[in-house]
Amino acid sequence: MKSSRNTPIEFKREVLPSRIMVNDNSGNPGESIVPLELRYDPLTGQTCRIVHYSMERIIRPDMDALEKRAEESPCPFCKPLVDKITPRFPPDLIPEGVICKGNATAFPNTNPYDIYGVVVVVSDEHFIPLKEFDAETVYNALHAAQSYIKTVVKFDARAIYHFIAWNYMPPAGGSLVHPHLQSNAGYYPTVYQKQLLEAAERYFQEKGTNYWSDLLTQEKKTRQRYIGNTGNTEWLTAFAPKGRLADIMAVFPGKASVLDLTAKDLRDFTSGLLKVFRYIDGLNLISFNMSTYSGFDKDRFWAHARISPRGLLLYSPIETSDQFYYQVLQDENICIIPPEEMAEGVKKKF
Ligand SMILES: [Zn+2]
Structure with a gap:
């Protein structure tokens, strides 16, 4: 038996202090430490950086103007x-x-x-x-x-x-x-599908278990990112998000593929999605991306989905994209909501 069996999933993170000089209230410069956190996805190893921004700075888009523009064609x-x-x-x-x-x-x-x-x-x-x-x-x-x-x-x-x-x-x-x-x-497969399937296989070979089963067991214990369940669907936030505004994950235990979901499973998923929609709306955001992920064998892979809120007009009066060179050209996400904070917020809707 390999030594990695029975070892818990590692949520690896490192806080990197960035030093800057800022003026205090009297205009005198002083050193300030800005913390930045590097996180590793526990399954794929893909890194992401957590740079905390205040969500209060999000401006709700003018829906009337958007609808009006959409009516032009x-x-x-x-x-x-x-x-x-x-x-x-x-x-x-x-x-x-x-x-x-x-x-x-x-x-x-x-x-x-x-x-x-x-x-x-x-x-x-x-x-x-x-x-x-x-x-x-x-x-x-x-x-x-x-x-x-x-x-x-x-x-x-x-x-x-x-x-x-x-x-x-x-x-x-x-x-x-x-x-x-x-x-x-x-x-x-897409790049990420390939990465996921290979990482899940590696995890299975090394530990003899299913990553998502181990993930849920651990996340339910610490409850830092675990949100709750809607029937058979389990909800949590991703430790290392793919989205700028973090990701909410739905896991379908015991189902390798979304094709294995029964009508009840789809209804359970729907019920959680509606709660997530209310959370996103509460952030003053009007938009999200969602994707499901499927494998081939339930011993190695549990189907799941990620939902990531999206927004323009984050902090500025012009329509600023939430994607920039880090995501587009460096293949690295900068996430501005700590997943633990997001889990707290989503929990209130569950
Ligand atoms: Zn229409």
Whole structure:
């Protein structure tokens, strides 16, 4: 038996003091230490830096102005345009041409990011503010995306890499106000999918256990980042976030893939998502990115999702992006909300 078995997950961090001279109230310069924290993702080893900013400086975007600007061109996801101009699936893949679940409608992405790509228009309502989503609407959209992937993997055995993702609203990269999520499936993993799958395999070989099972056991003990559960879905914040505004994670215990989620699992996930939406709204933010991650074997991988709040206008009166050279060109995240602080905030909504 290898020595690393039974050793706990290491939450490795280092606080790096940065020295600067600042003037005190009398105008006299004095040395000040600005702490910066380097964190290592416990599974992949990817580093990120926590640089604490006050969330009170976030300015809520003017939704009326955004909606008005969005009305300047016709919305392709509103009826009747959505039925006229959106493409249909090839009949050998989906004979009905579209997938309908409640008010959610799924059709192929005209600009696919992978060999299989779907857009799910979440509702026939043009604009749904974050805190006004209801469970049925979100469940139907996730169900439509999951149905699509299930059909694809049966149709094409090579399309083993897939995920469900959501850019909600323009600050998160959503090109339209009308809520829509997406799913992509194909033959090659994304950079992060590959990294995750390899790291999970390594973890399994070294420790003989499933990383996410160990993670939940430890996080539930310390409760620093553990948020709670909604039925079968467990919620926590990521120790080393991928998002500038930290990440909230949903873990699906015992399920290797989002394809294994039952209707109840999807409803449990939805119920937690609605709580997360209320938390994000409470930060004065209107936007988020979400992605699921799936593996192939529940002994090695538990399906999970990350939700990261996104925002423009963070601190300035102009529309400043929350991404900058660190994320774009150095492949390193600078996170401005300590995950432990975010967990405290999200807990209040659970
Ligand atoms: Zn619309």
